[in-house]
Amino acid sequence: MGKIVKYKLNGVEREAEEGRLVIDAAKDAGVEIPHYCYHPALGNPGNCRMCIIEVAGAPKPQVSCRTGVREGMVVSSDSEAAKRAQASALELHLVNHPLDCPVCDQSGECGLQDYYMKIGQYQSEVREDKEHKDKRIVAGPHVMLDQERCILCTRCTRFVDDVTKTHELGIFGMGHAEKIALAPGMTLDNAYSGNVVDICPVGALTDRDFRYKVRVWYLDKTDSICPGCARGCNISVHTNTARPWHNDGKRVARLKPRVNRDVNGYWMCDEGRYGFGSLDADRLGKVLRLQPARTELSWEAVAAEVAGVLKNAGDGLAVVASGMLSNEDWAAYQALFVDTLKVKRHYFASEPDQVGVEDELLRKKDKVPNLKGAQALGLESGSFDELAKNLESGTVKTLYVVERDLTKVYGDRARVLMAKAGTTILQGPNKYSLGDCFTYRLPATAYVEEDGHFTNFEGKIQAYQKALAPIGDSRPDWAIFGLLQKALSGAKTSGAVA
Ligand code: SF4
Numbered sequence: 001m002g003k004i005v006k007y008k009l010n011g012v013e014r015e016a017e018e019g020r021l022v023i024d025a026a027k028d029a030g031v032e033i034p035h036y037c038y039h040p041a042l043g044n045p046g047n048c049r050m051c052i053i054e055v056a057g058a059p060k061p062q063v064s065c066r067t068g069v070r071e072g073m074v075v076s077s078d079s080e081a082a083k084r085a086q087a088s089a090l091e092l093h094l095v096n097h098p099l100d101c102p103v104c105d106q107s108g109e110c111g112l113q114d115y116y117m118k119i120g121q122y123q124s125e126v127r128e129d130k131e132h133k134d135k136r137i138v139a140g141p142h143v144m145l146d147q148e149r150c151i152l153c154t155r156c157t158r159f160v161d162d163v164t165k166t167h168e169l170g171i172f173g174m175g176h177a178e179k180i181a182l183a184p185g186m187t188l189d190n191a192y193s194g195n196v197v198d199i200c201p202v203g204a205l206t207d208r209d210f211r212y213k214v215r216v217w218y219l220d221k222t223d224s225i226c227p228g229c230a231r232g233c234n235i236s237v238h239t240n241t242a243r244p245w246h247n248d249g250k251r252v253a254r255l256k257p258r259v260n261r262d263v264n265g266y267w268m269c270d271e272g273r274y275g276f277g278s279l280d281a282d283r284l285g286k287v288l289r290l291q292p293a294r295t296e297l298s299w300e301a302v303a304a305e306v307a308g309v310l311k312n313a314g315d316g317l318a319v320v321a322s323g324m325l326s327n328e329d330w331a332a333y334q335a336l337f338v339d340t341l342k343v344k345r346h347y348f349a350s351e352p353d354q355v356g357v358e359d360e361l362l363r364k365k366d367k368v369p370n371l372k373g374a375q376a377l378g379l380e381s382g383s384f385d386e387l388a389k390n391l392e393s394g395t396v397k398t399l400y401v402v403e404r405d406l407t408k409v410y411g412d413r414a415r416v417l418m419a420k421a422g423t424t425i426l427q428g429p430n431k432y433s434l435g436d437c438f439t440y441r442l443p444a445t446a447y448v449e450e451d452g453h454f455t456n457f458e459g460k461i462q463a464y465q466k467a468l469a470p471i472g473d474s475r476p477d478w479a480i481f482g483l484l485q486k487a488l489s490g491a492k493t494s495g496a497v498a
């Protein structure tokens, strides 16, 4: 940290690091100066002219995104002159911007709309017709471009030039005809394309997955952690429960990145952003014994039966789990399977089903959030080849699977392998492809339905919060393990259900 200096902002004495941009220093002090082009991770071209301030002694107004704090400086962002300059800049942005707020998906979270309400001139002096441009350009698999809503802040072009370095977007044309467009022959299909929607301050870039599904003011927002890989990007889960008939009846409407400079900065990848389909599809809600006939059970009844199975399984028990488990789940897993049942066969390593692309920006190859949580407890995974051999040979007679789809590990062979085990138990939020083949099915909550912690690849422990009510009778994995642990003390050592 550099030298701390004293300066005055809107009549109040403040302190800031010398040279810190006035726009940032003001934000630190709780004063929001209007801006579009400036973004802390994308620089300060100073082209939108919205963040104009008055600096005592300066011959003319300054832009606060390019002015550093100095000792004794006197700054006003809310003086009559500053406000008039900001309102004039806004008026220029509105010259060609269409008045389509009622049908714009950005409405309710639009920088143009917000500033207009705050500092707009209301009585416009512009009489000329607006410049019309293309309104429905499919920019890429996730993003739609409306050229006439664009205010040419260049945030999106700086993102694809400086962050992803993929250069799909540019500014073409001159004067009033200037517009954002795709570079010739390109589509906006990089692995982080959804971020341009977040940084676009207006409704020029919208999310194809989300647009027109639900109005933003109906959404609830909960802090969470992306479970899409070992990075653990900080996210906000936007849910729609107030209007269940909107968003095609789905509770999760979208995921947005949350700023954490140490983990993900301002961004998240598209894989993580759009990978939430399983939260509202193929969910388990009932406690079931499926073999020999489908029977609904209470949690107490199933715990007694399954505890009996586990107690009698001895060395023939193998447990498959996934790095989707929280730290709380892993602790309860350890207490049940390691400390109490002394199970020797644990399989939770990332196999091809949970390994993917890694890059230098955010994505990690482990496509689960919390293998580190298991490692931190000293848990070790065997190989899935070894498990297959043990199932083939009949060494493993009881298979307990937690939050994992075995067909993604073994392909078509999974069904045959599972049939070799006498009793099989599936615990998890989803049915997966073999969900009907298990002896028991125990519904677990998804990460959005519980509080918990993940430990990311660097060992950072991060909390996520409950955003939604659990589906049906589902419970957190740690609670199910705890229930079995309790039931084990009363379980008899014979008569397991096969
Ligand atoms: S499309 Fe959005 S982010 Fe890109 S220049 Fe236009 S207003 Fe800015």
Ligand code: SF4
Pocket (backbone or CB within 6 Å): 226, 227, 228, 229, 230, 231, 232, 233, 264, 267, 268, 269, 270, 271, 272, 273, 362, 363, 364
């Ligand atoms: S990088 Fe990983 S944690 Fe971050 S958004 Fe993508 S999948 Fe999620």
